[in-house]
Amino acid sequence: MTTDLVTFDHVTKTYSGITALDSVGFSIAAGEAVCLAGENGSGKSTLIKILAGVEQPDHGRILFAGQPQGALNPRLSAAAGIKVIFQDFSLFPNLSVAENIAFSAELGHGTRLVQRARIADTARATLARIGVDIPLTAAVETLSVAHKQLVAICRALATEARLIIMDEPTTALTEREVRVLLDIIRRLKADGVAVLFVSHKLAEVLEVCEKVIVLRNGQKVAEGPAADFDAASLTRHMTGRDVAEAPPAPLRADAPELMRVEGLSKAGPSRMSALPCARARSWGCRAFWDRAARRWPRRCSGWSRPSGAGSRLMAVRCPLAIRWRRPGRGSAMCPRTG
Numbered sequence: 001m002t003t004d005l006v007t008f009d010h011v012t013k014t015y016s017g018i019t020a021l022d023s024v025g026f027s028i029a030a031g032e033a034v035c036l037a038g039e040n041g042s043g044k045s046t047l048i049k050i051l052a053g054v055e056q057p058d059h060g061r062i063l064f065a066g067q068p069q070g071a072l073n074p075r076l077s078a079a080a081g082i083k084v085i086f087q088d089f090s091l092f093p094n095l096s097v098a099e100n101i102a103f104s105a106e107l108g109h110g111t112r113l114v115q116r117a118r119i120a121d122t123a124r125a126t127l128a129r130i131g132v133d134i135p136l137t138a139a140v141e142t143l144s145v146a147h148k149q150l151v152a153i154c155r156a157l158a159t160e161a162r163l164i165i166m167d168e169p170t171t172a173l174t175e176r177e178v179r180v181l182l183d184i185i186r187r188l189k190a191d192g193v194a195v196l197f198v199s200h201k202l203a204e205v206l207e208v209c210e211k212v213i214v215l216r217n218g219q220k221v222a223e224g225p226a227a228d229f230d231a232a233s234l235t236r237h238m239t240g241r242d243v244a245e246a247p248p249a250p251l252r253a254d255a256p257e258l259m260r261v262e263g264l265s266k267a268g269p270s271r272m273s274a275l276p277c278a279r280a281r282s283w284g285c286r287a288f289w290d291r292a293a294r295r296w297p298r299r300c301s302g303w304s305r306p307s308g309a310g311s312r313l314m315a316v317r318c319p320l321a322i323r324w325r326r327p328g329r330g331s332a333m334c335p336r337t338g
Contacts, residue, residue: 003066003195005030006051006082008165011060013046022062022218028163033185033195035205035226038215039238044198046164047215047309052084053077078104081162089152093141097134100151105158126154129191130184146177153184157193163195164188170204182208202231214238240295282334285309 013021021043028034038044050054050062053074062069064080092099101123106115123136133152134143140151149169156164168180185195185208197209201204205212206226214222214237222229222237235243 007063008059081154096134120196
């Protein structure tokens, strides 16, 4: 019988009388992708910290390859092949791609002098393993979010990762970048690397995960094959109630108009003829070209000046001239991270 790579055996963790995890148990096999789902505050972060050795459980056992771990710490967890990729990736922005990938591996060698050739060889081999090509000398701070994530994955693989924990890995990715990430996860699984995929996006879960574990209020409330879950059941397990999916209420004919965009354009393959936006409404912008879809918020919020004689943007208490001299008057933009 094959021994599971990681086993949680009735693990409990409390903080000042508040139970973060309540007798949680599950197992992950080598080459298996598992989705860990749950609302904010359900215990997902605490579980990840315990696996990484950052926090110690109050009760229960953690087993790596069938061996109980007494006082688990980050060094022992990393030595066992447990690697965590947090949402901020924890990379060194001023270092190169190669230096970030080989950083942990070089620490393991214990040498005092920097071996540039060995660093480059380690990074090149790891990138080839997942089938991506990123310039080794590029500074990480110049990379896109998707490429930063790939560098973080390669850093984990460079130290012989056996279980990679990805915390909401697709939150800031475009649809095309998500497809690339899922293909890489399939490659990792084929190499025997297990993946704990923290996400609430069912479509992605069903594509790469064999099993789903749902936490709610620190308790494991559901566990089973991914094919047994749909959007309704996953939501019900996460929230403890049925949440009806209803379309937004129709827009009132007398709703005051907050903003109107007309003839907005800029050099390049993008132009918008007209977009009215009423108060208390949500709008989505989608384009075949990912970058084109991201241009409209920048221009409408004043971060990028449009071109063309017909360009005009009107907003409440915000004249045209003031808007592009002082971005954000009456509107705000949350830019994409990275």
